[in-house]
Amino acid sequence: MSAGVTFEELFDPTFLNALSRWNLHARRVAGGGRHGQRLSKDLGAGIEFNDHRPYSPGDDLRAIDWNLYRRLGKVFVRLFEEEQDLPLYLAPDVSASLFLSQGGPPAIIAALRSTLAFATVGLNHHDSAGLFTVSDQLEVIFKPRAGQAQIMTFARHLARVAEAGGRGQTRLAESLQRLALLNLRKGLLIVISDFFDPRGLDAVREALQAVRHRLVLVQLVRASDANPELQGDVRLTDCESGDVADLTLTPRVLERYKAAYSTFNDGLVEIARQRHARLLRIQVEVDLIDQLSRLFEHGGFRV
């Protein structure tokens, strides 16, 4: 099991400064939330006029459209679009595989930095953000909170996760099923993982069916995932499960490996398509700021 990483390694000043420039464009958010900057499906005390409806007792008298009453002789109240916050549910994978270094930086750094990036973008725009870590099981670090002051709280929690090191397996499907049972307000679920659930993508697909939130899948990709630099007779040990596989690596075996990995990626794309979700691929060896800048700038990241 690989050792964790420190706060300084995770969130250097350059990275934190870059986060302030980014924005997140969301479609209409679900109602029932606190006041925010996102147009919600609720009609209420906003400034954008939306519709009229007949007055009923208990309505705010300030909403009565007296001009319409004068013309029609009936009492109608004006309905305005209410602006609410977008709850972000950030679910980074903190299983052992993300802490394993295979020559390059461990994927956990990119995972946690991405998590903080999404949280910061949301909190800067009066959204709320909650943190749920995924490994053997879903762990609720904290439910959505709003306010820019929460950014550092978020960072400290993420750093604590990183320092704790890798824990358990990537039981993504089970974690998502548990998340779906939490009865959270509809929001944006951002899953950050390599998606190497030992039960396979089918289990993940099935678990996602129960999730009501809008979905962003952030796939952490290592160069060695696509092109493993292995040859000869090897004993492969799964860093999470400890499973051992003895292999004689021939070019043909490597070809089959690549074919299997390609099938896996295709499956992930298909899941995203079915769920109308965004699928982002983050190269863990490449500078994250560059990759996220391309994502959030030029009109922001639309979900």
Place this chain on the structure above:
Amino acid sequence: MNFTQLSLPGVLAGIAVLAGVLYALQRLRVRHRPVTVVTTLFWRVAAEEAPARTLRERFRHPWAYLLILVILCLLWLAGAGPEWKQGDSGSFQVLVLDGSAGMAVGGRYAEAVAALKKQVGRLPAGQRQVFWTGGGVRTLLNPGEHALLLDRRLGTLLPVAAPDGLPALLRSLSAAARPGRTTEVVVFGDAALPADLVNLLPGIRISRASLSKRPPAANSGITALGLTDALSGAWDRVDVFLEVQGSPTQPDPRERLRLELDGRTVPSTELRAFGSGFLLSDLPAAGGLLSVRLEGDDALGLDNSARLRLPDKPRLRVLLSPTLASELSGVLSADPAVELVTADAALVVRRQGESLGAGLPSLEFVPASDSQPAFRVLHPDSFDSAAVFHHAVTAIGLREIDSMAIAQAAGRAVTAEVATAPQWRFEVWQDLLSEEFNFTQSRAFPLFIAHALRWLGGARRGPAYVAAGQPLERDALEPEDRFMDTGGRVLDPLGAAFVPEQAGDLPRAGGDRPLAISLLDAATTLGSPGDVPVSTLPASGGPTAHPATWLLLGALVLLLVEWYLNQTGRVP
């Protein structure tokens, strides 16, 4: 295929061991390199069709095993020293490189050497023997010797001024051939293969290596140089016959001939056409060396010079006893080789008991008696009696005497003996001088006296014709004549005729006048040997490289195949 390093059972046992070891290795547990990965998800999928090798599993990859086994077997066989079996490329071959004078034309010899080396490379070491025939026969490679020795032994060998020695080699090969077994002789060169010789050699099959066609080239050479007694009758003179043959397009040879006698030029104008050649008359028979050179460029230089040692025939200064003057003075006066003197004589002719010319070689007439043979040869102790007697009988011509008539007239047997004495002496019955025997009146008498005196005087006619490859006239040699090679070893022909091998000088043992030998071979000069049709050995074909080379090449190719199969994932 034979193996020089291992026996056939050893080779087979080695292959069996290799197969067993490989099989065990194929089944041994593989030491896997431990690697921790983020997931084994995809590896398990990839390994479904190609699980790792483990001990005591089902024996997998039989073709890979077979491939490795074949590669190792090829390497093993190459290391076992394979050689082509005799049956692979025919019978035992005797390869003969012609180093005679005819091969000195252009690059003919170099081409023959190259073809020889190629053929040696094709044959297993135990299946060929290589000879060089030039001035004699020289062995270049014995059976079993490595081909690398050939280069060393060829060294600076070049064609020599000698006729080809192939006939002599063929005769010895034929004599040494095993009954019922054929020896295949391959000739590398233009050596003549006379039909009358080839057809008489059982057990020999001759073929000629394929060389490029001999280019037609203008050539002339001296083909005969010999001497005879002077037609003028002068005892101390000889006539020399000289023949030049060659291309008719070349200028008159008389204009190109340069003659020297002991370094002094002999004008070519003295040459007189005689038969097919020229005659040089009345040259002094004083032991001089006559050198003849044919000037001008032509294809072959080795036949453009010849030399001949002239005999030393001084007149014999004879002291005649007055008691014999009536019987012999007429005969001796008529002999051009004899000069009758009263002082400073070299020989004496006397009766037994006379003290005249004491200490000189003598022709003595002795009374006939039972104890006295008709002819007795006496010689100093240092000479071999048998050789002296043989030479004397021949030189004096005792065989030609009508001994039967003499015996009838004398009433006793006519015999000849040899004995030793302080000085050379030839004793003859004095009764032969009487009229009773009528010997003095016979035509043989002057000849008998002349021959006896010449023998006693040691007059040497010498060989009339000395050519490389041609036997010397035995009668022209003295008993003490022994020739030496360049290493100073005496050449003993063991009773056979002495045959000088190549042109040049052959020193005499204890003598100061070496024998001058010339090429004098018309076949070499004209380049048109009478040849029997023989098969031609193809320039290519048959195994061209050592079998180990082929085996190693095969192993290399299979290694490349294995590498390709490994890279494409078809073998582990």
